[in-house]
Amino acid sequence: MSADRIWQRFTPAERMARFVVFLVAAILLAWSFRTVEIIPEFLMDAPEQVADLFKRMWPVDYAYYERGVHAVLIETLHIATLGTIMTLGIAIPVGIMAASNVCRVPALNWLATFILVSSRSVNTLVWALLFVAVFGPGTLAGTVTIAVRSIGFVGKLFGEALEESAPGPIEALRAAGAPWISVFLKGYWPQVSPAFWGIALFRWDINVRESSVIGLVGAGGIGMALDEALNLFHWDRVALILVCIFAVVVIAEVFVTHIRKRII
Amino acid sequence: MSTATVARPAPFAVNWWARFGYLLAVLYCLYALSILDISWDRLLAGMDNGARFLGAMFPPEFKRWKLLVDNLLESLQIALISSLFGVLISLPVGLCASRNLMPDWLTWPARAFIAVCRSFHPVIFAILFVKAVGFGPLAGILTLIFASIGFVAKLFAEAIEEISLKPVEAARAAGAPFLSVLTFAVLPQVLNRFIGFSTYQVDSNLRNSTMIGIVGAGGIGGTLAAAFQRFDYSFVCAILLAIIALIMVSEYVAVRVKGVFQ
Numbered sequence: 001m002s003a004d005r006i007w008q009r010f011t012p013a014e015r016m017a018r019f020v021v022f023l024v025a026a027i028l029l030a031w032s033f034r035t036v037e038i039i040p041e042f043l044m045d046a047p048e049q050v051a052d053l054f055k056r057m058w059p060v061d062y063a064y065y066e067r068g069v070h071a072v073l074i075e076t077l078h079i080a081t082l083g084t085i086m087t088l089g090i091a092i093p094v095g096i097m098a099a100s101n102v103c104r105v106p107a108l109n110w111l112a113t114f115i116l117v118s119s120r121s122v123n124t125l126v127w128a129l130l131f132v133a134v135f136g137p138g139t140l141a142g143t144v145t146i147a148v149r150s151i152g153f154v155g156k157l158f159g160e161a162l163e164e165s166a167p168g169p170i171e172a173l174r175a176a177g178a179p180w181i182s183v184f185l186k187g188y189w190p191q192v193s194p195a196f197w198g199i200a201l202f203r204w205d206i207n208v209r210e211s212s213v214i215g216l217v218g219a220g221g222i223g224m225a226l227d228e229a230l231n232l233f234h235w236d237r238v239a240l241i242l243v244c245i246f247a248v249v250v251i252a253e254v255f256v257t258h259i260r261k262r263i264i
Numbered sequence: 265m266s267t268a269t270v271a272r273p274a275p276f277a278v279n280w281w282a283r284f285g286y287l288l289a290v291l292y293c294l295y296a297l298s299i300l301d302i303s304w305d306r307l308l309a310g311m312d313n314g315a316r317f318l319g320a321m322f323p324p325e326f327k328r329w330k331l332l333v334d335n336l337l338e339s340l341q342i343a344l345i346s347s348l349f350g351v352l353i354s355l356p357v358g359l360c361a362s363r364n365l366m367p368d369w370l371t372w373p374a375r376a377f378i379a380v381c382r383s384f385h386p387v388i389f390a391i392l393f394v395k396a397v398g399f400g401p402l403a404g405i406l407t408l409i410f411a412s413i414g415f416v417a418k419l420f421a422e423a424i425e426e427i428s429l430k431p432v433e434a435a436r437a438a439g440a441p442f443l444s445v446l447t448f449a450v451l452p453q454v455l456n457r458f459i460g461f462s463t464y465q466v467d468s469n470l471r472n473s474t475m476i477g478i479v480g481a482g483g484i485g486g487t488l489a490a491a492f493q494r495f496d497y498s499f500v501c502a503i504l505l506a507i508i509a510l511i512m513v514s515e516y517v518a519v520r521v522k523g524v525f526q
Contacts, residue, residue: 014524017524018524018525021521021524021525028344029344029345029348031341032340032341032344032345033345035337035341036338036341036342036345036401036405037338037400037401038400038401038402038405039398039400039402042397042398042400042402043397043402045397046396046397049395049396049397050396053392053395053396075299075300078296078299078300079300081292081296082293082296082297082300082302085289085292085293117512118508121471121507121508121511121512122504122507122508123471123472123474123475124475125387125475125478125485126474126475126478126485126488126504126507129478129488129489129492130317133317133492133497134310134313134314134317135306135307135309135310135313135314136310136313138301139300139301139302140300140301140302140306140307140310143300143302186276209383209385210385212385212388213385213387213388216387216391216478216479217478217489220300226388230391242384242388245383245384245388246380246383246384249383249384250379250383253383
């Protein structure tokens with residue numbers, strides 16, 4: 001009789017929930033496919049256009065590097081680095097405010113969450129548009145963009161790391177009568193500092209990528225050279241700039257992975 | 265009893281290397297600030313400007329809500345379609361890139377492809393695809409498919425590399441063909457994580473789809489850039505609020521969906 005029993009992994013409610021998720025996803029997709037405005041001629045034409053694009057990009061105009069790319073490439077790296085350092089200064093207090101075990105005021109927790117969410121929800125390019133409108137085109141707008149955009153990422157992860165820290169050392173320090181600054185520096189900080197530097201490096205890596213495009217809306221860096229080359233249809237220069245961005249991004253990633261392995 | 269004193273290291277010793285590092289960071293900041301020509305005056309001038317800018321933004325103007333909603337829906341469509349194809353393509357690519365199941369000659373090309381997809385910001389893909397297929401949502405969809413592959417396929421590959429090989433070995437020992445090994449020994453171990461990555465990617469594609477319109481690849485970004493160029497800041501504010509609302513809703517939905525599959 002026990003052989004007849006049918007074993008099921010999920011309860012009917014769970015299966016129903018899964019089914020609803022798949023159904024809604026399918027409906028949304030069907031709606032998207034039916035209503036999205038795609039011109040089929042453009043899709044048919046694409047391979048030809050891509051071939052044309054690569055033909056125009058080849059040969060890559062390496063001679064232009066010295067003249068037009070090197071300076072902005074360095075500028076890009078400075079924007080990414082300075083922006084990341086500025087972020088760390090802002091994200092540490094915001095992260096502390098967001099961690100509910102460190103900061104026990106719910107209102108401040110909420111405020112921190114609001115800052116973090118709004119920083120992350122608005123895309124880098126949109127932040128760049130805003131800050132170009134505020135500060136005018138140039139590196140200042142780019143640096144502030146990178147800094148503001150990264151607060152959400154660094155602050156959220158730093159706050160989570162703080163929330164996961166062990167309460168033992170904190171209690172010991174409090175019991176010994178340490179003021180809160182000592183509690184933070186000697187209790188929390190040693191526990192979270194490897195995570196913190198890991199997060200900072202990871203964000204720097206992302207920022208190198210992002211700072212290479214914010215120039216497209218006028219916020220400084222190699223994106224401005226890219227924008228100029230695109231507007232003038234200098235596709236061989238576009239190719240050179242893309243190669244440079246690729247190289248820098250790959251080097252940054254290798255560098256970051258190497259250091260992260262050592263500190264974590 | 266011996267009274268030999270034990271030399272103990274100071275519990276809160278000064279870490280000179282760390283202090284040296286902080287000093288270097290401060291020096292670098294000063295150097296970079298001077299190189300980038302960023303000064304306090306410019307920042308203050310910007311603050312002044314920013315106050316006027318914020319003044320122009322409020323109150324947000326929702327008079328053209330129809331345009332706003334249409335373009336937001338287009339962003340949503342781009343995000344959904346590109347996520348579907350992105351995930352579908354990521355499955356085989358991620359599998360090919362996993363070093364514990366596939367031979368070297370297959371993992372290298374797959375990994376190189378993923379690296380290229382990951383290295384370029386979506387905006388750069390968007391520019392190239394706008395050139396290739398013209399303005400409109402199609403360019404946006406293609407862009408985000410590539411962006412999705414870069415992210416999801418990498419995580420798929422890592423998830424597959426972390427599986428326990430025992431079920432795989434058992435299935436192989438029982439003479440299962442390759443496809444059965446995948447469906448019965450590999451997939452059950454990674455399906456939950458796959459769904460997690462996919463919902464995350466839908467979320468991320470939605471964020472990006474609100475931005476790629478700035479370079480002409482469809483969605484709300486085009487409207488936003490146009491509003492900026494017309495100095496129509498109250499409409500800009502309305503668009504930004506709508507984007508933030510959409511993303512918050514999608515984050516909430518993503519959490520719920522993950523809860524269902526836990």
